[in-house]
Amino acid sequence: MTDKAPETTGLTSKDYYFDSYAHFGIHEEMLKDEVRTTSYRNAIYLSKHLFKDKVVLDVGCGTGILSMFAASCGAKHVYGVDMSNIIDQARIIVADNNLTDRITLIKGKVEEVELPVKEVDIIISEWMGYFLLYESMLDTVLVARDRWLAKDGLIFPDKAVMHIASIEDGQYREEKIDFWDNVYGFKMTSIRDAALKEPLVDVVDPSNVNSSASAFKEIDILTVTKEDLAFTAPFRITSNRDDYVHAFIAWFDIVFSACHKPIHFSTGPAAKYTHWKQTVFYTPDAMVVEAGDVIEGSITCKPNTDNPRDLDIDISYEHEGKAGTTKESVRYKMN
Numbered sequence: 200m201t202d203k204a205p206e207t208t209g210l211t212s213k214d215y216y217f218d219s220y221a222h223f224g225i226h227e228e229m230l231k232d233e234v235r236t237t238s239y240r241n242a243i244y245l246s247k248h249l250f251k252d253k254v255v256l257d258v259g260c261g262t263g264i265l266s267m268f269a270a271s272c273g274a275k276h277v278y279g280v281d282m283s284n285i286i287d288q289a290r291i292i293v294a295d296n297n298l299t300d301r302i303t304l305i306k307g308k309v310e311e312v313e314l315p316v317k318e319v320d321i322i323i324s325e326w327m328g329y330f331l332l333y334e335s336m337l338d339t340v341l342v343a344r345d346r347w348l349a350k351d352g353l354i355f356p357d358k359a360v361m362h363i364a365s366i367e368d369g370q371y372r373e374e375k376i377d378f379w380d381n382v383y384g385f386k387m388t389s390i391r392d393a394a395l396k397e398p399l400v401d402v403v404d405p406s407n408v409n410s411s412a413s414a415f416k417e418i419d420i421l422t423v424t425k426e427d428l429a430f431t432a433p434f435r436i437t438s439n440r441d442d443y444v445h446a447f448i449a450w451f452d453i454v455f456s457a458c459h460k461p462i463h464f465s466t467g468p469a470a471k472y473t474h475w476k477q478t479v480f481y482t483p484d485a486m487v488v489e490a491g492d493v494i495e496g497s498i499t500c501k502p503n504t505d506n507p508r509d510l511d512i513d514i515s516y517e518h519e520g521k522a523g524t525t526k527e528s529v530r531y532k533m534n
């Protein structure tokens with residue numbers, strides 16, 4: 200709750216979104232995400248030969264951590280841009296680490312700022328949201344790429360792959376979804392329907408995964424366009440045991456392929472914890488599956504027309520099993 204309505208402060212919900220990065224708490228969570236931060240550190244530190252004497256742009260620098268990694272690797276100069284007030288802290292941090300002559304911080308929207316240079320050799324950015332694309336910050340990286348990245352310039356990271364699989368999740372589904380069917384003896388089924396359409400960001404125990412994984416979307420950050428980020432992609436997964444399917448889950452992997460040996464990290468259920476966890480999409484009904492059954496479908500992902508920061512995700516799927524045929528299409532909303 201804020202004490203002033205947005206109309207009287209002149210701020211919109213969009214401003215509040217950006218301001219959410221002003222507090223150190225969110226940066227603490229990201230910095231303490233060891234998989235995330237050490238992957239960036241390793242990718243940069245093991246690429247000293249690429250960073251030496253180069254001009255680097257850090258898109259959404261936050262506390263300045265990635266800028267400092269790059270400067271420590273011999274970059275000629277690093278420009279860090281961030282629209283959030285956290286950049287005021289970053290200025291102090293950069294000075295306290297004696298890097299002021301190597302790092303220039305610019306406060307503003309990447310889409311609106313001017314850089315003192317015409318082009319940069321390398322872009323570094325940590326733009327990934329839940330379900331990879333929630334928050335659509337990748338659009339901002341693409342704007343920076345198209346405006347400033349030199350021909351043959353590099354992007355760290357430069358590849359993302361999205362995956363889908365099915366899970367058994369009866370108990371949690373009961374707590375989060377079916378709960379609304381009977382609340383102290385009353386029906387709140389309308390909320391059940393709303394809860395079902397809201398993907399849940401949570402840690403999935405790998406033992407709950409009961410199918411193969413399907414890589415449904417690969418994004419090459421050097422070449423992808425904003426339009427490519429609204430897409431429909433087919434998937435096909437195979438059940439690996441006799442079980443029930445209560446939900447689909449999605450996650451993503453990230454690759455720094457410019458490194459001498461590509462550095463990867465995964466946000467999947469079998470990998471080490473990251474703050475992105477996994478994204479769970481409960482299905483309207485449980486499906487009965489046998490080992491070897493195939494679930495085929497497609498996933499459509501596009502920014503919501505009214506609020507482009509929100510995502511509309513449609514999952515359509517078909518399964519023929521011994522208990523009958525399922526054919527469904529569900530629109531989920533991430534907001």
Ligand code: SAH
Pocket residue numbers: 217220226229230258259260261262263264265280281282283285307308309310324325326336339
């Ligand atoms: N690079 C830091 C912070 C990553 S969080 C780290 O790795 O720890 C993403 C940052 O991008 C946030 O601080 C947010 O304020 C900033 N950001 C998001 N969209 C932006 C935009 N369009 N212009 C400038 N900064 C943006």
